[in-house]
Amino acid sequence: MRRAVGAALAAVLALLAFASPASAHTALTGSDPAEGATVAPPSEIVLEFANPVTLPQVVVTDESDARHELGKPESVDENVRQPLKAPLPNGDYTVGWRAVSPDGHPISGTFEFTVEGAASSAPATPSAGAPAPASSPESAPASESEPEGTSANWLWVGLGALVVALAGGGVAWLRRSKS
Numbered sequence: 001m002r003r004a005v006g007a008a009l010a011a012v013l014a015l016l017a018f019a020s021p022a023s024a025h026t027a028l029t030g031s032d033p034a035e036g037a038t039v040a041p042p043s044e045i046v047l048e049f050a051n052p053v054t055l056p057q058v059v060v061t062d063e064s065d066a067r068h069e070l071g072k073p074e075s076v077d078e079n080v081r082q083p084l085k086a087p088l089p090n091g092d093y094t095v096g097w098r099a100v101s102p103d104g105h106p107i108s109g110t111f112e113f114t115v116e117g118a119a120s121s122a123p124a125t126p127s128a129g130a131p132a133p134a135s136s137p138e139s140a141p142a143s144e145s146e147p148e149g150t151s152a153n154w155l156w157v158g159l160g161a162l163v164v165a166l167a168g169g170g171v172a173w174l175r176r177s178k179s
Contacts, residue, residue: 025101026051028109029078035111041087041118045069045095047080053099053107058082061094068093075099090118 030048033039045058056075060068060082073082080099093115098108 025103025105025107026053031095031111033113036113038114038116041115042084043086044084045082047097049078049080049099051102052078053080053101056080056099057097059096060084062091087118088115090115
C-alpha cells in the first residue's frame with residue numbers, strides 16, 4: 001500500500017514539475033497607424049490581435065489630453081476598429097487600449113503616432129481671448145495595467161501550495177499507517 005501511495009505521489013509531483021501554465025492571453029500584433037509612425041490624418045485606429053478579443057476600449061488623446069475617438073470600438077475576429085473624430089490636426093497622439101483575452105484576463109497597452117499633413121483650418125493654440133479646453137478625469141491617457149504574466153505567477157504559487165499540501169498529507173498518512 002505504501003508503495004502505491006509513494007508511486008501516486010511521485011507521479012503527481014512529476015506532472016506538476018513538467019506542467020506548463022495554460023496561457024490564452026493574446027497580444028497586440030499590429031496597428032494602423034503603427035507605433036511611432038508619422039501619418040496623414042487617419043479616420044480610424046485599427047488594432048490587430050493574435051486572437052479575437054472582447055469588450056475592447058480605445059482612447060485616443062492628443063498632447064493636451066483632449067480625446068478624439070468617435071463612438072465605441074468594434075471588435076471583429078482579431079481586429080478592433082475605433083472611429084475617430086475627423087480630421088485629426090497635426091501633432092502627437094497616444095492610443096490607450098484595453099480588451100479581454102480569450103482566457104478572460106484583461107490586457108492593455110499604449111502606443112504613440114504623429115499626424116502630419118492635416119489641413120490647418122483652426123489655430124493650433126487657443127487665441128488670447130478664448131478659454132482653454134477644460135481637463136477632466138475622462139481625458140487622461142490610458143496607462144499600462146498589470147503585466148501579462150501576472151496570472152501565470154499566481155498559477156505557480158497555487159501549484160506550489162498544492163504540492164506542499166499533498167506532501168504533508170502523504171507524510172501524515174504514512175505516520176498513521178506505521179502506528
